[in-house]
Amino acid sequence: xxxxxxxxxxxxxxxxxxxxxxxxxxxxxxxxxxxxxxxxxxxxxxxxxxxxxxxxxxxxxxxxxxxxxxxxxxxxxxxxxxxxxxxxxxxxxxxxxxxxxxxxxxxxxxxxxxxxxxxxxxxxxxxxxxxxxxxxxxxxxxxxxxxxxxxxxxxxxxxxxxxxxxxxxxxxxxxxxxxxxxxxxxxxxxxxxxxxxxxxxxxxxxxxxxxxxxxxxxxxxxxxxxxxxxxxxxxxxxxxxxxxxxxxxxxxxxxxxxxxxxxxxxxxxxxxxxxxxxxx
Amino acid sequence: xxxxxxxxxxxxxxxxxxxxxxxxxxxxxxxxxxxxxxxxxxxxxxxxxxxxxxxxxxxxxxxxxxxxxxxxxxxxxxxxxxxxxxxxxxxxxxxxxxxxxxxxxxxxxxxxxxxxxxxxxxxxxxxxxxxxxxxxxxxxxxxxxxxxxxxxxxxxxxxxxxxxxxxxxxxxxxxxxxxxxxxxxxxxxxxxxxxxxxxxxxxxxxxxxxxxxxxxxxxxxxxxxxxxxxxxxxxxxxxxxxxxxxxxxxxxxxxxxxxxxxxxxxxxxxxxxxxxxxxxxxxxxxxxxxxxxxxxxxxxxxxxxxxxxxxxxxxxxxxxxxxxxxxxxxxxxxxxxxxxxxxxxxxxxxxxxxxxxxxxxxxxxxxxxxxxxxxxxxxxxxxxxxxxx
Numbered sequence: 001x002x003x004x005x006x007x008x009x010x011x012x013x014x015x016x017x018x019x020x021x022x023x024x025x026x027x028x029x030x031x032x033x034x035x036x037x038x039x040x041x042x043x044x045x046x047x048x049x050x051x052x053x054x055x056x057x058x059x060x061x062x063x064x065x066x067x068x069x070x071x072x073x074x075x076x077x078x079x080x081x082x083x084x085x086x087x088x089x090x091x092x093x094x095x096x097x098x099x100x101x102x103x104x105x106x107x108x109x110x111x112x113x114x115x116x117x118x119x120x121x122x123x124x125x126x127x128x129x130x131x132x133x134x135x136x137x138x139x140x141x142x143x144x145x146x147x148x149x150x151x152x153x154x155x156x157x158x159x160x161x162x163x164x165x166x167x168x169x170x171x172x173x174x175x176x177x178x179x180x181x182x183x184x185x186x187x188x189x190x191x192x193x194x195x196x197x198x199x200x201x202x203x204x205x206x207x208x209x210x211x212x213x214x215x216x217x218x219x220x221x222x223x224x225x226x227x228x229x230x231x232x233x234x235x236x237x238x239x240x241x242x243x244x245x246x247x248x249x250x251x252x253x254x255x256x257x258x259x260x261x262x263x264x265x266x267x268x269x270x271x272x273x274x275x276x277x278x279x280x
Numbered sequence: 281x282x283x284x285x286x287x288x289x290x291x292x293x294x295x296x297x298x299x300x301x302x303x304x305x306x307x308x309x310x311x312x313x314x315x316x317x318x319x320x321x322x323x324x325x326x327x328x329x330x331x332x333x334x335x336x337x338x339x340x341x342x343x344x345x346x347x348x349x350x351x352x353x354x355x356x357x358x359x360x361x362x363x364x365x366x367x368x369x370x371x372x373x374x375x376x377x378x379x380x381x382x383x384x385x386x387x388x389x390x391x392x393x394x395x396x397x398x399x400x401x402x403x404x405x406x407x408x409x410x411x412x413x414x415x416x417x418x419x420x421x422x423x424x425x426x427x428x429x430x431x432x433x434x435x436x437x438x439x440x441x442x443x444x445x446x447x448x449x450x451x452x453x454x455x456x457x458x459x460x461x462x463x464x465x466x467x468x469x470x471x472x473x474x475x476x477x478x479x480x481x482x483x484x485x486x487x488x489x490x491x492x493x494x495x496x497x498x499x500x501x502x503x504x505x506x507x508x509x510x511x512x513x514x515x516x517x518x519x520x521x522x523x524x525x526x527x528x529x530x531x532x533x534x535x536x537x538x539x540x541x542x543x544x545x546x547x548x549x550x551x552x553x554x555x556x557x558x559x560x561x562x563x564x565x566x567x568x569x570x571x572x573x574x575x576x577x578x579x580x581x582x583x584x585x586x587x588x589x590x591x592x593x594x595x596x597x598x599x600x601x602x603x604x605x606x607x608x609x610x611x612x613x614x615x616x617x618x619x620x621x622x623x624x625x626x627x628x629x630x631x632x633x634x635x636x637x638x639x640x641x642x643x644x645x646x647x648x649x650x651x652x653x654x655x656x657x658x659x660x661x662x663x664x665x666x667x668x669x
Contacts, residue, residue: 037360068471069357071479072488080655103472104493104650111650126471130615134508135468138501140646159613166615182422183413187471188391195360204363204392215422 003147005062005120005172005232006247008055009240010047015059017244019251023097023120025062026052026236028089032082033067037205040197042236049093056094063090064236066101066122067194074104083108091116097146101125103135110141118146123174124194128155130166147172147230152179152219153186160221164228172230175255176246178209178216178262185215206266218260225253233258235265282520282551283307283529285350285432285456287536287543288338290329294540295338299345302547307454309342310350310387311536317370318353332381339382351378354389354409355478356471362392372400379404391426398427405429410458410532411474415440417447420455430454432532435463435513439605441526448527456532457523459515460546461564464501464508465614469494489658492586493649498565499592500642506630509597510623511614514563516599520553522606534564542567556599563597570596572631576638581645585661591645593638595630 008024009015018024029046033039052061065086073079083105090098091113098117100106101124109119121127127135128151136142149172150163164171180186189212192205209216222229231250234243238261249257286298288311298306313329329335339349361367375386375397388394389409397406408414408423408431415434423431433455437444447455467473473494480490502508515523515531523529533546546562549555560566571594581587600623614620624630648654 069359069475069479071357071359071486072476072490073486075489075491075493075655075658076486077655077659080652084652103469103497107646108650111647125468127468129466129613131466131511131613132468133615134464134501134505135497137504138497140643162613162615182419183415184391184419184422187413191357192360195358198360198364200363200365201360 002170002227003172003230004247004250005230007045007234007236007238007243008047008059008061010051011240014240014244018059023060023062024055025064025099027064028052031065031086032079033065035196036067037195037197037201038193039064039067041202045236049089052093052095056096060097061095062097062099062120063095064099065090065105066099066124068101068124069194070102074102087113087117106145107139110139110144114141114144117144119144120146120172121148123149123151124190126151126153128153129159130162133166136169142169145169149174149232150221152177152221153183154181156220170230172232173219173221174232175219175222175250175258176233176261177219178260179219180212180215180217182215185212202266209262209266222255224255225250235261237265239264281305281529282524282531282553284547284550285310285530285532286547287311287534287538288349289536289538289540289543291540292338292341294543295341297540297544298547299347302551303345305547305551306345306347307530308348308350308385309338310352310532312352317374318355332377336381343382348385349383350385350387350407351383352387352409354387354411356389356411357475357478358390358393362390368396375401375404385429391423394423394426394428408432410434416443417450420447420451420453424451424453430456432456432458435461436466438513438515441606444528445526454530455528456530457515457528458532458534459520459550460562461514461534462509462566463513464498465511465513467498469497491658492588495565496586496591496642496645500639503593503635503638503642506595506628506635507617507620507624509595509628510600510602511617511620516559517549517553517555518599519606520550535567538567557596559597559599560594566592566594568594570594570629572596572629572634576634581641581648585658587645590641591638593630593634595628598627600627
């Protein structure tokens with residue numbers, strides 16, 4: 001059965017309404033990746049270990065740990081130990097899944113934690129063709145890789161259908177994110193999100209999105225709800241109302257109505273409507 | 281006529297000898313200090329060029345021959361530091377110092393820095409790095425809008441003649457292709473590999489170790505799937521005229537970590553455009569003679585951080601005259617490609633039993649590198665970069 005990856009909001013009504021096949025993603029405020037710009041921005045939406053222990057008894061939880069690059073600190077003794085300590089904490093706090101993109105951390109999870117946690121490969125790894133399967137073919141074991149979130153830059157329906165035929169792991173499509181087939185725009189945008197936090201990143205990010213609107217597009221892989229695909233919606237700091245609206249569109253098969261959330265996340269409320277009305 | 285951007289490997293003799301023999305074929309040299317505050321595309325354990333006087337000596341020598349030196353700052357992992365005033369001040373001061381020494385051209389891979397540099401120093405030529413992954417006219421046009429003066433196009437275009445022709449029909453810009461890197465098609469490791477190298481070639485507050493993590497993936501996938509050699513994006517010397525015929529005569533030769541003899545031999549082979557066998561000797565990531573007849577070492581895999589001789593089986597690679605790669609709409613994704621499989625069957629000497637032995641050795645090594653004991657050894661051991669000799 002396909003899964004739906006959704007942000008965790010500590011809200012009774014929301015939790016009561018999430019579908020049975022939902023995996024809820026969240027993170028702790030402090031870990032080895034907390035100086036990542038994106039994670040810094042969502043730190044007030046994080047949960048404690050006690051909360052995750054409690055929630056994990058009822059829901060499937062996924063830990064966001066998908067910063068791609070650490071300037072090679074993952075290979076230092078301190079970095080290696082801290083990453084392993086984070087993974088052990090995550091497992092002991094009841095998380096069933098971890099979302100990762102750093103190739104060495106993926107290999108670490110496959111080699112050393114194969115019975116402990118399921119790996120969801122982040123779109124940051126940029127798996128966007130059937131040929132990308134070679135990334136996994138070279139690993140010793142991939143038994144705990146449960147899902148791959150495809151990267152949709154340069155990926156359209158025909159190639160995606162070929163991916164579905166090639167991969168033996170379930171693929172996840174993000175339905176509400178900005179995509180660019182201009183690799184320079186795509187990569188620079190995500191470099192900003194997953195670089196370190198500093199005071200001037202956010203204003204540069206906002207300017208960058210505004211300046212490059214014509215290079216972004218919506219997803220075009222999925223037209224209707226398909227049981228053979230899994231989906232991801234939302235971000236931790238997304239307005240809950242927008243998430244619930246998008247979730248309702250997904251469940252009711254109205255995928256074309258799903259709102260792109262990046263404008264709301266970075267440019268401000270309701271900006272997506274204005275942008276799509278004028279810019280697309 | 282074929283023209284080269286040549287890698288500067290830290291040996292002034294490379295400049296002297298290549299100018300003596302191939303001056304008509306040299307468009308520029310490229311390189312950097314090895315380690316600077318900004319980082320480039322090759323991880324270093326020490327500076328290639330020891331000081332600014334040495335750099336000036338190279339520039340003066342090239343100036344006499346009217347050849348430019350292209351200083352490479354193509355670190356793909358600036359991690360948002362580029363948006364701070366402190367970084368930008370340091371960066372501009374460094375570039376101005378290079379200009380004072382005689383530099384007229386730099387290679388960049390960060391779109392923000394390209395635009396910023398052009399606005400601050402309009403006369404400085406900017407070369408777009410291959411790390412920007414320019415694979416279409418639209419992407420190149422975007423970079424032209426940011427202010428670039430030339431570009432190295434991405435490897436994935438090498439067997440896409442339709443797009444190469446389309447790009448050339450739209451611009452007369454100086455465009456380069458890299459012919460001698462055995463690049464995995466649509467490589468899923470490139471992002472990590474370039475970032476690992478970029479970080480390791482800049483001064484940083486935290487000392488980090490380097491080992492051939494990504495190189496190993498690239499070599500080992502070819503042990504598992506030999507057809508990746510022909511699915512991969514490189515140009516056989518005898519195919520060079522096909523590219524010149526559609527308007528591409530500039531080629532960037534690798535590698536900055538190669539010896540002078542290796543680079544000179546590669547120039548010679550690409551100028552002659554005749555060689556059809558033992559191409560492994562001029563292609564990164566192999567860059568050396570085949571070891572298929574060498575007895576496999578039984579040393580403990582733990583003895584070295586990267587026991588290259590036990591992990592890398594180097595096949596004999598021959599040219600395959602495959603028209604489909606150049607003149608038809610060959611599938612660029614190529615995961616289940618019978619054409620490339622046949623090319624591997626015809627063009628490689630890659631003994632199956634040895635391949636399997638190397639696959640097993642790699643599995644053992646891979647099971648060790650995620651252990652705490654390996655990381656401790658990595659951080660206390662001597663890091664040796666692999667050179668092409």
